[in-house]
Amino acid sequence: MISVFDLFKIGVGPSSSHTVGPMVAANLFLSALRKQTKLDTIKSIEIELFGSLAATGKGHATDTAILLGLLGHAPSTIDTRLTSQYLLPIFSDKTLNIAGEHEIAFDVEHHIHWYSDTVLPYHPNAMTISARLADDSRYQQTYYSVGGGFVINEENATNPDDDHATPTIEELPYPFNSASELLERCQKNGLSISELVLANECHYRDKEEVLAYLDSIWDSMQDCVARGCQSSGILPGGLDVKRRAQALYLQLCDEKDRPSAKTDKLAAMDWIDLYALAVNEENANGGNVVTAPTNGAAGIIPAVMHYYRDFLSSYSLDGARKFLLNATAIGSLIKQNASISGAEVGCQGEVGSACAMAASALAEVLGGDPAKCLNAAEIGIEHNLGLTCDPIGGLVQVPCIERNAMGAVKAVNAARLACRGDGQHFVSFDKVVETMKQTGADMLESYKETSRAGLAVIANNRIPTASHGVSVKYSQC
Structure with missing residues (x-):
């Protein structure tokens, strides 16, 4: 069952599935990556958008929502009056300061990929974020934004019963x-x-x-x-x-x-x-x-x-x-x-x-x-x-x-x-x-x-x- 704390969330426009969800996914990616390594080992980041996220993502602010999430901002706390200020270094200097801790080169034209004709198996709203690390290994996660700001990763999508932390x-x-x-x-x-x-x-x-x-x-x-x-x-x-x-x-x-x-x-x-x-x-x-x-x-x-x-x-x-x-x-x-x-x-x-x-x-x-x-x-x-x-x-x-x-x-x-x-x-x-x-x-x-x-x-x-x-x-x- 879904709690009122999950169903009603304070977020950011224009879309819960195409803006809020992707920003949440970026937060989840950083959190998962921190468990694997330090953020200062990241050499580059690639973002892939699939299906509906790619088809209408530019109009729904999907790309910048993910970037804001990678900068460390969350939908419930971001000051939307300052979003252009947060994003300016990315678009003007082509640099991304991950969680405000580690700066890498980032070009939106080359590091964000749009695949509107490709729909991943679980849901039309899919994205993959990957990081190349200092040892040239790659850490990658695929997320599905399933509506209302709800996000699940590929593992939970394919094995929904494995999440024992969720109360029955x-x-x-x-x-x-x-x-x-x-x-x-x-x-x-x-x-x-x-x-x-x-x-x-x-x-x-x-x-x-x-x-x-x-x-x-x-x-x-x-x-x-x-x-x-x-x-x-x-x-x-x-x-x-x-x-x-x-x-x-x-x-x-x-x-x-x-x-x-x-x-x-x-x-x-x-x-x-x-x-x-x-x-x-x-x-x-x-x-x-x-x-x-x-x-x-x-x-x-x-x-x-x-x-x-x-x-x-x-x-x-x-x-x-x-x-x-x-x-x-x-x-x-x-x-x-x-x-x-x-x-x-x-x-x-x-x-x-x-x-x-x-x-x-x-x-x-x-x-x-x-x-x-x-x-x-x-x-x-x-x-x-x-x-x-x-x-x-x-x-x-x-x-x-x-x-x-x-x-x-x-x-x-x-x-x-x-x-x-x-x-x-x-x-x-x-x-x-x-x-x-x-x-x-x-x-x-x-x-x-x-x-x-x-x-x-x-x-x-x-x-x-x-x-x-x-x-x-x-x-x-």
């Missing part, structure tokens, strides 16, 4: 591998979904630590929305996409006290759109966001939580905590039984998953029982089935930013629809997750974060290709 699900007080098991345990023990998840979390951590982490995630989401509402300009990458959140925020604030706004029954929808746009514009600009469960879908859960905060009188901090705990159960089930990776199953695995998580969580804080929550989650996925991942220019801008706004509104609708029912639904949550997985398997690879079909091709006929230089992306942040 049976150790938890309320283990579940499916929605039917989750519902059964909730009903048998008289628990809400959030209460059950909290009990599992507290099996390994003090309750105070868990609650403090939940509060920090909610604070980060609110900070991200606030930053997005205060920022204007053009998003980096070459598409010249204009940021809209600030203008929409000022417009809504100006209209808020007008009589017409008070009679507009759908006014909340405009604010939900705003919240989602604000987050995903921050993400597209390479800023700090919370993976929820991915960066590409990072705006949906914060947008629905802000709707809960600003438009429902029942809002409380405890309710926000329950929201995140409930969403954790849904996200965990999807990741365990299908995927949250756009490169693996298309955008249905990102926006569809986030929509389901937000719908279930909102249903609970609206007073829905576990059956209604799972009904809401099922609706959220069902009506995102088949959603492709076709970012123009390999950038999470079009259609990704607006897609989050649509996903957030859909989540609210799913929750309200489920709460009006009795929790019974023709298609179960488990069946719709299984369907999403199969739909992803049937989907053409060109529609799974490769920018080789759909909007990425049709619309790009009249749009310039994004410039190389994921460094350009960072330099404009």
Whole structure:
């Protein structure tokens, strides 16, 4: 099972799988290499990117994310305002200061290799980092970025049962591998979904630590929305996409006290759109966001939580905590039984998953029982089935930013629809997750974060290709 500490992480844009994961992989590589030798024995480093990481990596800042990781930076702590400063010696002097301890010659044109037509066996998002050492031996590791910032190495991918350090699900007080098991345990023990998840979390951590982490995630989401509402300009990458959140925020604030706004029954929808746009514009600009469960879908859960905060009188901090705990159960089930990776199953695995998580969580804080929550989650996925991942220019801008706004509104609708029912639904949550997985398997690879079909091709006929230089992306942040 996946903990709230793993599912919700503070990271860096624009992508959890293509930016956060590769930076984490570089950190893991250095950590593993330190166990073999001293860093000052490194003579050179080579980076190879495969499949989707190569196909859309330049637009997703994959190359510079790895370089930042090799410099010693981590997604949760890096100051994104200084990324161009961190990267400057690499691009201007062609030197890489590994972990700030050992400087080597490094030329991005010769030491980073892109193999978009080569997909390694385990997952489309693969990278290999190798170091040539002083004795001319080579240390090499292959990593898979499997979505949401989760990374595994080749050994764990091929021998998943060998990792004895990971606690087994049976150790938890309320283990579940499916929605039917989750519902059964909730009903048998008289628990809400959030209460059950909290009990599992507290099996390994003090309750105070868990609650403090939940509060920090909610604070980060609110900070991200606030930053997005205060920022204007053009998003980096070459598409010249204009940021809209600030203008929409000022417009809504100006209209808020007008009589017409008070009679507009759908006014909340405009604010939900705003919240989602604000987050995903921050993400597209390479800023700090919370993976929820991915960066590409990072705006949906914060947008629905802000709707809960600003438009429902029942809002409380405890309710926000329950929201995140409930969403954790849904996200965990999807990741365990299908995927949250756009490169693996298309955008249905990102926006569809986030929509389901937000719908279930909102249903609970609206007073829905576990059956209604799972009904809401099922609706959220069902009506995102088949959603492709076709970012123009390999950038999470079009259609990704607006897609989050649509996903957030859909989540609210799913929750309200489920709460009006009795929790019974023709298609179960488990069946719709299984369907999403199969739909992803049937989907053409060109529609799974490769920018080789759909909007990425049709619309790009009249749009310039994004410039190389994921460094350009960072330099404009």
